[in-house]
Amino acid sequence: MRVFNRTLPLLALSCLCSGAGASTITSTSTSTSAAVSRSAKRGLAFTPNATWPQDNYLWTRSPSDLTWYYNYGASPSPVYSNLSQDVFAFVPMLWGGSSSRTSDTTFLATVTGLLSHGIEISHVLTFNEPDLSTDYGGSDVDPMVAAKIWVANIIPLQATGVKVGLPACSGGWGAVPWLSQFLGNCSKLISTDGSGGVTRNCTYDFIPLHWYGNFEGLASHIGTYAAAFPNATFWVTEFNDNDQDLATTQSFFNTSIEYLDRLAHVERYSFFGAFRSTASNVGPNAAMLSAGGKLTDIGAWYLGEAATGVVPDSGTSSPAIRRPGSSGAYIRALLTPAFACALLLVSVY
Template sequence: MLPCSAAFVALLAALPSFVLPAAADSSSKRGLVFTPNQTTRADDAIWVQKPSDLTWYYNYKPEPESGFQDIPQSEFEFVPMLWGAPSSLDDTSFLSTVQSLIADKGINITHVLSFNEPDGPFAYGGSNIEPSDAAQVWVNNIIPLQEMGIRVGLPACTGGPGGLPWLRKFLSECSKLVSTGDNTRNCTYDFVTVHWYGNFEGLASHMGEYSAAFPNKSMWITEYNIDNQDLQTTQAFFNTSADYFDRLDFVERYSYFGAFRSDVSNVGPNGAMLSADGNLTDIGAWYLGRQATGVPPTQGSESWGFRSAVPPASVALISVWFAALLVGI
């Protein structure tokens, strides 16, 4: 991890506490981490209404959401995910499902995501897979998709210290499976996948570690947020990180974890893109490329006239400056 930068902290502290709301910069990299709530399914339509910067989504499953199936793949790309290991390591149902989406339903699948936080326990949303088991499932399900020309991402480990060691062990085990005799081969991948929950400095440092570990690979940040912070801190993090991702060419795509109401949020109410009664918060509106709504996350009333903390334009110089600190980027 990079050491804490006193200059960076001073720059953040120097920002004004409250400024007039501003529209987020447009970005084609933004996607949706779709996390439906069965009691508020009407909210699902929010994410496909225009105008929107969202160009792709995933839902932790191999099949697309029924409510989004009428939207052309070219406008809102579905990315299947192989979330965890099946009960039998010889199971190829993920492969069959993706092949069926292409052949039977005419969906142009061009990318797939693999295991979700395999280094994490089930209790915290991880898929809890041994690297050797994950390697076998990968060989059976992912490599045939690569042979079809589909781009695949490395497993998305947690932001904890066990993530990179898990990935190195996984790649080693996978290499053993595809190598024969003196013919040593490596399992390949097209992009690395990053999760992070914490402050911006930690996020940028974590990305730097991944860039050093997997040089010359593009990156998707498929879950990120700063959890359980006050609204000003949360908005500052959102705007700084989104601006940062948009400026880095090697970041292909990113998806903010917050597409739910504040009263059911597991990252704190201020990290949610919807208020308690289902209205877009400032962060939710910014993420879609719209003007700030002024909706407080915990109230959901536009009449409050709340002024957001830090619009995207206020953090552009900070993002450029901090990028120069990263090793290997």
């Protein structure tokens, strides 16, 4: 499900900083109310734990800033079945596939079944980290196999008006090459299938991406994608700065959220951390719930609420770490040359 990137990709950063049309972003000051930010882009990467089913209701309590969710599967989660798509939209995912089942259309049947029952599915996700082995949480799908499954399941969905995302590759160096090979294979398949020799391209509506590491790396990774796929729209469907201390994690969260909210070409995002600190595989401080199931500062901020002061690994309260930008403070986090280059992306698209 994730790959950990602690090293700043210098090549990608160079690409980011040399992009045409970049302009600067000025530091801003805000009132204390900025600690409760709201964003229509924000969604939930839902990873329920059967031990604590009560936690599932925290993400949709009113008023929640979350407008959509995905659960790594094709069917909606029963706990949210009473919520309409315009309140909390479910986005199905075709998680993976195998070479022995490239003609399997179960995903297509599931989504068309939802549509026929009045569930207005507007978007779908495809292939979770196909560039990674299953040992690291990926779906480990060969680009040609993925292309065959796409032709069988996704192209028919496009005909119904559903918007589709490219496979969500990891934050590793192989992500863009994997996608390029996938698109080439997909184009070859549909160009030799009743096209009369005319070259056709497989189309998509948005590109999901993942990142685990510091903010500079996140901005650089988005820059790499933006350079490889000009004029594309992106969803950041998993991101976090894993296994860091609390101050570093909160700084990453606040800097990244503000950055993603400002980027016009980032249409949606979902922070990976909707679980208790004791169940976290990205470190306790990256979790949005404490060991006792209470919202941490990050969890509350993500829902658009004020800080709770809850310490992730204990569930007890402590003085809240002030969110950057509150009480008139200027955003100073990570003021390095690479950070300045990253901020240039804000007005590019």
